[in-house]
Amino acid sequence: MPGISNLALRDVAMKPFWLDRPDAPLALPPLEEDSKADLLVVGGGFTGLWGAIQSRQAHPERDVILIEKDEVATGASGRPGGVVSTSVMHGLSNALRIFPRDIAELERLGKENIAGMMATIEQFGIDCHAEWGGELTVAIDSAHIEALRQEHQLHLRYGHNSVFLDEAAVQAEIRSPRYKAAVWSKDASGTVHPALLAWGLKRAAIELGVRVFEHTELVSLIDQGDRITAMTGRGSVTSPRVLLATNAFVAGHKHIKHRVVPVRDRVLATEPLTPSQMDSIGWKHRQGVYDTRTQMNYMRLTRDNRIIFGGRLAYSFCGTPFPAVDRDTATYAPLAQAFFETFPQLEGVRFANAWSGPIDLTTRMAVHFQRYHGDKVVYAGGYSGFGVSASRFGARIALDILDGSQAPESRLEFATTMPTRVPPEPFRWLGAQITMYALDTADRQGGWRRPWLKAISAMGFPLN
Numbered sequence: 001m002p003g004i005s006n007l008a009l010r011d012v013a014m015k016p017f018w019l020d021r022p023d024a025p026l027a028l029p030p031l032e033e034d035s036k037a038d039l040l041v042v043g044g045g046f047t048g049l050w051g052a053i054q055s056r057q058a059h060p061e062r063d064v065i066l067i068e069k070d071e072v073a074t075g076a077s078g079r080p081g082g083v084v085s086t087s088v089m090h091g092l093s094n095a096l097r098i099f100p101r102d103i104a105e106l107e108r109l110g111k112e113n114i115a116g117m118m119a120t121i122e123q124f125g126i127d128c129h130a131e132w133g134g135e136l137t138v139a140i141d142s143a144h145i146e147a148l149r150q151e152h153q154l155h156l157r158y159g160h161n162s163v164f165l166d167e168a169a170v171q172a173e174i175r176s177p178r179y180k181a182a183v184w185s186k187d188a189s190g191t192v193h194p195a196l197l198a199w200g201l202k203r204a205a206i207e208l209g210v211r212v213f214e215h216t217e218l219v220s221l222i223d224q225g226d227r228i229t230a231m232t233g234r235g236s237v238t239s240p241r242v243l244l245a246t247n248a249f250v251a252g253h254k255h256i257k258h259r260v261v262p263v264r265d266r267v268l269a270t271e272p273l274t275p276s277q278m279d280s281i282g283w284k285h286r287q288g289v290y291d292t293r294t295q296m297n298y299m300r301l302t303r304d305n306r307i308i309f310g311g312r313l314a315y316s317f318c319g320t321p322f323p324a325v326d327r328d329t330a331t332y333a334p335l336a337q338a339f340f341e342t343f344p345q346l347e348g349v350r351f352a353n354a355w356s357g358p359i360d361l362t363t364r365m366a367v368h369f370q371r372y373h374g375d376k377v378v379y380a381g382g383y384s385g386f387g388v389s390a391s392r393f394g395a396r397i398a399l400d401i402l403d404g405s406q407a408p409e410s411r412l413e414f415a416t417t418m419p420t421r422v423p424p425e426p427f428r429w430l431g432a433q434i435t436m437y438a439l440d441t442a443d444r445q446g447g448w449r450r451p452w453l454k455a456i457s458a459m460g461f462p463l464n
């Protein structure tokens with residue numbers, strides 16, 4: 001198997017498949033003057049773009065500026081698996097774990113969010129290759145089947161259009177010797193091309209009148225009493241409201257990182273599969289797929305029938321977002337091996353792209369809001385690898401907080417409380433290394449790894 005994986009990685013390009021396109025939009029010029037706005041959005045990923053768009057949709061009279069230190073979608077939003085979920089809280093089980101009292105309302109908000117996302121995609125004619133085949137959670141071990149049955153019961157209790165698939169039924173959907181059972185949630189969920197979505201949202205924001213500046217980094221915030229002046233390299237923006245949509249870059253305020261651990265996740269994209277290779281795996285409904293392994297894998301198809309296969313969490317000292325190790329082909333060999341264990345019938349398929357991306361991990365595994373400078377500055381993040389659709393919701397609640405809105409949802413527990421603080425360096429790095437090693441080896445070797453993962457779970461990270 002290692003030989004097969006290494007061969008498959010031989011000519012891999014170390015860049016995100018999604019961003020590797022000739023039709024990528026040109027970068028907009030940087031901000032080079034002192035400017036004023038009614039809202040400043042920092043970060044050109046999904047959270048920032050949705051924040052700018054929803055602000056203009058709700059208040060067309062407001063002047064909105066969005067600044068991005070690099071280019072739109074070069075952060076996590078141009079790098080994900082692109083599996084879209086109706087949940088705004090990292091799945092129903094996670095929502096139940098963190099906010100059991102508000103679960104019905106969170107479910108309603110999730111449905112409302114996805115409907116709003118679809119409406120904007122349609123309104124602005126964004127061709128982001130959306131496919132609504134649903135989400136499939138697959139058990140890769142017989143010991144996980146009972147938990148999956150319980151998950152299915154939960155789906156039914158909250159009115160999801162969800163079916164339980166036994167081994168024969170899951171094999172009829174997707175042929176993998178690893179798959180023992182599955183839950184298929186058929187609600188409005190599936191997959192998108194994330195970069196096309198982000199670039200389409202950039203265009204929509206501009207059409208709505210948002211002023212977008214790329215290659216413009218927020219350097220510092222100065223509190224002027226009733227407003228904030230944001231200093232960038234060659235200019236500034238003064239505004240009464242600032243939305244920090246800086247995800248795992250934890251930028252904008254030095255305290256963000258106390259609760260957000262910037263980990264990374266790794267992804268591979270195959271070359272397009274041939275019709276006979278497609279026949280060998282089935283996957284006619286083209287769902288987004290997650291498995292139940294401790295170090296989880298997720299996968300989906302692209303419009304031209306590549307498989308996107310992700311899931312190897314890693315952490316570097318101080319949370320460096322793009323370390324050199326992630327540009328080394330050898331780093332992706334274990335992920336390639338997991339791919340061929342999942343689809344041995346695809347032996348001989350080559351990987352075209354490999355990349356990693358930053359994930360804003362918190363103990364809640366879902367969006368939270370950090371408020372600074374008397375609520376004039378709000379950070380929205382912490383999606384923990386589940387933010388393609390939840391980012392729209394996170395941005396909307398952040399705007400409510402910035403406006404001092406009394407809307408019922410911005411008074412729910414998720415909007416008013418915070419995830420647990422995480423120990424600083426060097427304890428953070430040490431704990432992360434042990435945890436990543438335990439995650440990698442727990443399924444095969446057990447031993448001390450299970451109690452360790454239990455202890456980390458007791459801190460709030462739901463790892464086992």
Ligand SMILES: Cc1cc2nc3c(=O)[nH]c(=O)nc-3n(C[C@H](O)[C@H](O)[C@H](O)COP(=O)(O)OP(=O)(O)OC[C@H]3O[C@@H](n4cnc5c(N)ncnc54)[C@H](O)[C@@H]3O)c2cc1C
Binds near residue numbers: 047084386
């Ligand atoms: C490998 C991977 C796989 C994933 N798979 C999925 C999936 O299948 N489904 C799903 O729902 N979610 C997935 N996610 C999560 C999802 O991609 C993110 O939750 C979402 O994109 C977050 O959007 P964001 O705008 O908050 O962050 P980002 O897209 O990271 O945007 C933050 C932006 O802020 C900018 N920035 C940082 N500092 C500054 C500064 N000082 N000044 C100006 N700009 C700044 C950055 O350059 C960046 O562009 C995945 C993430 C990764 C990395």
